[in-house]
Amino acid sequence: xxxxxxxxxxxxxxxxxxxxGGWLALQPKPKHHATLTYWTxxxxxxxxxxxxxxEFERQNPGVTVDLELVSLNALASRMQSAMLADLDVPDLFxxxxxxxxxxxxxxxxxxxxxxxxxxxxxxxxxxxxxLWDRVVHARFAPYTNxxxxxxxxxxxxxxxxxxxxxxxxxxxxxxxxxxxxxDFVQVGRKxxxxxxxxxxxxxxxxxxxxxxxxxxxxxxxxxxxxxxIMDNEIAVQTMCxxxxxxxxxxxxxxxxxxxGQVQTKAVEDGYMLCYICPDWxxxxxxxxxxxxxxxxxxxxxxxxxxxxxxxxxxxxTMLGFTKHNNHQxxxxxxxxxxxxxxxxxxDRYRSTNILPPVKxxxxxxxxxxRRAYWSNEKIGDSYIRLAPNVPAHYSNPVIQTATDKLSQAxxxxxxxxxxxxxxxxxxxxFESYVRSRMKxxxxxxxxxxxxxxx
Amino acid sequence: MSNILATRPAIKAASGTGPRxxxxxxxxxxxxxxxxxxxILFAVFGVWPILHSLILAFYHTNGPKSQVFAGFDNFxxxxxxxxxxxxxxxxxxxxxxxxxxxxxxxLGLAILLNQRWLRGRTFLRLAFFSPNLLGQVFxxxxxxxxxxxxxxxxNKGLHAxxxxxxxxxxxxxxxxxxxxxxxxxxxxxxxxxxxxxxxxLQAVDKELYEAxxxxxxxxxxxxxxxxxPSIRPVAVFVLVTTTIGSFQLFELPYIMLNNSxxxxxxGLTVVxxxxxxxxxxxxLGYASAVGWTLAIGVLLISLAQMRMTGAWKAEAK
Numbered sequence: 021x022x023x024x025x026x027x028x029x030x031x032x033x034x035x036x037x038x039x040x041g042g043w044l045a046l047q048p049k050p051k052h053h054a055t056l057t058y059w060t061x062x063x064x065x066x067x068x069x070x071x072x073x074x075e076f077e078r079q080n081p082g083v084t085v086d087l088e089l090v091s092l093n094a095l096a097s098r099m100q101s102a103m104l105a106d107l108d109v110p111d112l113f114x115x116x117x118x119x120x121x122x123x124x125x126x127x128x129x130x131x132x133x134x135x136x137x138x139x140x141x142x143x144x145x146x147x148x149x150x151l152w153d154r155v156v157h158a159r160f161a162p163y164t165n166x167x168x169x170x171x172x173x174x175x176x177x178x179x180x181x182x183x184x185x186x187x188x189x190x191x192x193x194x195x196x197x198x199x200x201x202x203d204f205v206q207v208g209r210k211x212x213x214x215x216x217x218x219x220x221x222x223x224x225x226x227x228x229x230x231x232x233x234x235x236x237x238x239x240x241x242x243x244x245x246x247x248x249i250m251d252n253e254i255a256v257q258t259m260c261x262x263x264x265x266x267x268x269x270x271x272x273x274x275x276x277x278x279x280g281q282v283q284t285k286a287v288e289d290g291y292m293l294c295y296i297c298p299d300w301x302x303x304x305x306x307x308x309x310x311x312x313x314x315x316x317x318x319x320x321x322x323x324x325x326x327x328x329x330x331x332x333x334x335x336x337t338m339l340g341f342t343k344h345n346n347h348q349x350x351x352x353x354x355x356x357x358x359x360x361x362x363x364x365x366x367d368r369y370r371s372t373n374i375l376p377p378v379k380x381x382x383x384x385x386x387x388x389x390r391r392a393y394w395s396n397e398k399i400g401d402s403y404i405r406l407a408p409n410v411p412a413h414y415s416n417p418v419i420q421t422a423t424d425k426l427s428q429a430x431x432x433x434x435x436x437x438x439x440x441x442x443x444x445x446x447x448x449x450f451e452s453y454v455r456s457r458m459k460x461x462x463x464x465x466x467x468x469x470x471x472x473x474x
Numbered sequence: 475m476s477n478i479l480a481t482r483p484a485i486k487a488a489s490g491t492g493p494r495x496x497x498x499x500x501x502x503x504x505x506x507x508x509x510x511x512x513x514i515l516f517a518v519f520g521v522w523p524i525l526h527s528l529i530l531a532f533y534h535t536n537g538p539k540s541q542v543f544a545g546f547d548n549f550x551x552x553x554x555x556x557x558x559x560x561x562x563x564x565x566x567x568x569x570x571x572x573x574x575x576x577x578x579x580x581l582g583l584a585i586l587l588n589q590r591w592l593r594g595r596t597f598l599r600l601a602f603f604s605p606n607l608l609g610q611v612f613x614x615x616x617x618x619x620x621x622x623x624x625x626x627x628x629n630k631g632l633h634a635x636x637x638x639x640x641x642x643x644x645x646x647x648x649x650x651x652x653x654x655x656x657x658x659x660x661x662x663x664x665x666x667x668x669x670x671x672x673x674x675l676q677a678v679d680k681e682l683y684e685a686x687x688x689x690x691x692x693x694x695x696x697x698x699x700x701x702x703p704s705i706r707p708v709a710v711f712v713l714v715t716t717t718i719g720s721f722q723l724f725e726l727p728y729i730m731l732n733n734s735x736x737x738x739x740x741g742l743t744v745v746x747x748x749x750x751x752x753x754x755x756x757x758l759g760y761a762s763a764v765g766w767t768l769a770i771g772v773l774l775i776s777l778a779q780m781r782m783t784g785a786w787k788a789e790a791k
Contacts (some may be wrong), residue, residue: 026504037511087634093733097753123754126537215641224648227738262556274641277732282622291624420754426733431648431738434609464556471551471757 039331054086055319058350059099059113061092062337064303065174068368069358076357099123100193103132103342110357111345114174117336118423121415124165125472134341135168139352153427155377161244161412163338171338172355173377175300178331180408181220182305184316187290195319197277204322205265208272211293220271220294221286224266224434227426229273229296234258234426235315236332239326241422241465242414248469250426250457259433259454260447267434284308297406298334299403303373306393317395318402331406333413365474369444375403382407418468425461486496527762535759549761558764560739561747562771564652568743569720571656574661576716577709579664584671585701588646599672602665610662614729621645621730645731651740655727662721668713674708675701710783714776721772724749744768 024031036397060066065344066089071173073085088110090098097118110133115123124131148154156176161172161468191211198204208219222229234240239254249255276286285291297305297318320330339359340418345351357366360378361412366386366424369375375387387400416422436453516756552558552643587594605613610722614734620627621644632638644654682700691699702709727741728749735742735750744764752761 025501030508034784036506100753100756119754122754124537125756126540130539134539215639223646225643225648275646276623276625280619282619282625285625377677418755420750424739427734428738435648466753467551467555471534471760 022279036050054084055092055347056083056112056354057086057088057343059088059090059110060353061095061114061116063089064372064374065337065360066113068364068371071367072358072361072364075364079279079355080350082385085354092119094120097149107458109342109344111347111351112339114337114339116417117413117415119337120163120171120338120340121165121419122415123340124170125417128166131165131168131170132343133164134343134345134348135170136172136341137167137169140169140172144289148216151310151378154380156230156379156407156410158227158333158410158412159336159377161390162336162415163340164413165246171340174337174359175335175374176377176403176407176410176454177298177300177333177335177373178403178410179236179296179298179334180318180331180402180406181300181322182295182318183313183318184287184290184293184312187293187317195317198319198322200326201322201324202263205272208265210335212272214271217290217293218274221275221278221292221296222262222265223275224271224273225427226275227423227430228278229275230262230430231260231423232296232332232334233427235413236321236329238411240328240411240414241419241426242416244412244414246414246416246469248416248422248462248466250422250465251446251458256451256455256456256458259429261459262449262450262453263430263433263437267437268277279304279308287312297328297401299373299375302399303371304393306373306391308466310393313393314395315396316393318399320402320406329409331409333410336413351451373399375400375407377407379389387462416469417472418465421468422465425465428459429454429458432461506596530759531762531766533759535757537756541759546758548760551760552767554762556743557739558744560600561742561744564740564742565721565723565744568654568655568659568723569717571652572659572720573713573716575656575660576664576667578662578669579713580712581671581705581709583664583668584675587668587698588672588675600697602668604665605662606666608662611729613658617654617661618730618732621654626681646737648736648738648740648759651727651731651736654728655723655741657682658726658730659720659723663716667701669710670712672706674705675721678704703739706783714779714784717775717779718772721745721768721775744771758776 048359058069060069066087069087073087077083077085095115098107099113099115100122101393123133129437140155143151144154144233154235155173155234159173159176160169160171160177163169163173183195188211193207198207204219211217211219215375220229221240234250237254237258239249239252239258243249264273274292277280287295287305288311295301295305302318305312306376310314323330323333339355341348341351341355360381362381362384365376365384369386381387382400382404387404388398389400391399433450433454436457437450440450440453445449521783530541532544532546534544534547535541561618583602586604587595589595592598608616621629623629623641623643626644628643628644629640632642633640637764644650649675678701682704683696686696686700722745723743724745727743728746730740735746745768748761748764750767751757751764
């Protein structure tokens with residue numbers, strides 16, 4: 021210890037630190053083994069891709085695909101952090117519709133995603149028409165920003181109403197006679213037993229069901245240019261119509277949450293009889309409330325007015341391609357394989373119930389099968405009939421703020437309705453309140469949107 | 475005395491000074507060398523991000539690459555934004571009730587579980603502390619099921635006991651969200667704070683109680699005159715950490731309210747507001763401004779608490 025006066029222990033620690041640090045520093049940088057990295061947040065997507073990716077790798081010798089399942093919220097955060105730091109960005113990723121627009125902030129040149137416009141408009145292989153002509157156009161709307169398309173839609177998610185067929189039949193209700201929401205509300209008043217049974221799953225505190233109703237009527241949060249329209253006349257009228265259905269003495273809707281065990285129990289007990297049901301949710305019902313097999317059925321959404329839109333949409337997923345990727349052609353090939361390859365369609369549809377957005381694929385027999393769970397109906401047929409009518413969901417980076425503000429406006433209006441009495445004070449007064457409240461909430465979104473100067 | 479003198483040369487030798495009391499150059503650098511790994515890591519992963527976030531707070535960040543200097547604009551917008559006001563108000567209400575309820579409950583439990591006559595004390599201590607082993611996310615999921623309308627255990631129990639409607643929506647009624655969060659956090663943290671008080675109670679000099687009893691002090695007088703002054707440093711610590719923890723509230727409402735701020739933003743806290751703006755909307759500059767405002771706010775409140783509780787005077791004595 022002549023040259024190191026601090027003792028053996030200190031020398032040992034120092035030696036250990038230097039050795040381990042040196043060993044780590046000398047390690048070769050881990051090479052990214054996979055040719056392509058693909059992130060998804062949906063377990064159903066992950067499971068179906070996992071099965072078919074080996075086939076893609078077999079068809080493309082030397083190519084490997086690293087498929088990762090990342091949680092819904094973590095995915096958006098990780099994408100933003102990864103783009104900020106230029107680290108660990110996947111080559112392709114799927115992101116939920118409500119989280120996609122946040123990735124389109126800032127100057128166009130700085131957006132970390134590839135503009136898919138040129139590929140979508142290019143003719144397909146073997147003389148097939150451009151993909152743009154094959155996909156339901158409305159589904160590009162949420163992924164379009166300043167004229168650039170940054171996402172390939174995974175789905176359409178047209179909406180029907182799932183209902184407890186057994187309870188309706190027992191009550192002598194013929195759902196074929198329900199054509200408009202007025203008809204629906206009339207039946208709902210008869211079927212609702214306060215505290216025990218409600219006609220429909222509708223919330224008085226969040227806009228989860230209000231939102232698809234708004235889209236069905238041609239409204240929305242933003243117009244095609246990204247301007248806030250959530251306080252326009254359509255929105256005001258939708259809110260005025262919706263609030264008495266979830267508040268006051270004649271309410272016909274209630275909610276216990278849209279997923280999980282509590283919701284499962286509510287479906288089983290017939291606490292609510294009808295549910296907003298896009299294609300993806302029909303699979304949730306099959307999985308989560310499996311012993312309702314044969315007792316559930318689907319009906320088209322009632323019309324807001326004769327001649328109105330028979331459907332709306334709820335949810336969505338886009339596939340994005342990052343600029344970081346050095347194999348753009350290969351990534352596109354993988355996307356086409358996962359989304360369009362006919363040999364994989366049947367498996368994927370049966371495991372997810374999700375109708376692809378490419379119209380020419382709908383002729384496949386798998387989309388016309390009868391489903392025992394849904395009282396032996398051809399549910400694919402009915403979703404296909406509605407698919408061309410799904411409304412466009414235009415977006416903006418502050419979409420999350422807008423959805424929160426719509427919920428807040430709903431809570432405000434429900435509170436007013438409960439405390440002031442809609443009938444006593446007359447429609448005009450309530451409508452005036454709704455209008456002012458929605459403008460206030462929309463202005464808050466506008467203030468937030470103005471801060472993104474691009 | 476002789477013992478003390480005998481140890482002096484040894485101390486001198488260990489201190490590394492040379493025969494004339496001077497340090498050799500290697501001796502001077504040695505301490506810095508030993509602490510340098512920590513200092514380097516702390517500078518890179520602690521100090522630099524903090525400083526960078528301070529710089530970022532004065533920029534508009536549009537997307538991952540674009541930053542435009544904005545002066546105090548982020549702070550101006552922040553103080554004018556009604557959602558920020560809601561978040562601050564909710565956080566203050568939560569912090570107030572957390573402190574007001576948690577400290578007396580924790581202290582009461584600690585006193586109870588410090589009694590020798592109580593059977594099963596060890597088990598009860600573990601039982602009350604155990605919620606803290608679960609973590610906020612798990613507790614959030616658990617309570618969102620317990621508090622569910624129609625089917626939740628809480629509603630079923632309260633319906634049976636006092637006739638509360640089964641469809642009471644604890645997490646969907648703006649007026650009930652905050653009580654639900656406060657009660658959940660009480661269940662989660664009261665046992666944790668109890669441990670601090672228990673340790674402090676066990677360190678109180680028993681002779682003080684004996685002296686108080688001889689002077690004729692009853693249990694309540696003993697509590698006021700002996701127990702409270704003796705555990706004051708720990709009480710101040712618990713008060714400050716509970717307040718700081720309350721201002722950092724995020725996971726519990728985020729999970730319980732299904733990744734949202736709840737109805738009418740009734741569960742929106744300052745940290746959730748920061749998260750939504752930074753990581754959902756992607757405006758990191760604005761989120762940094764929120765973070766710094768929160769940090770300064772917490773610092774001021776903690777300083778005020780320490781001043782009001784006389785923590786510094788006690789320290790000076």
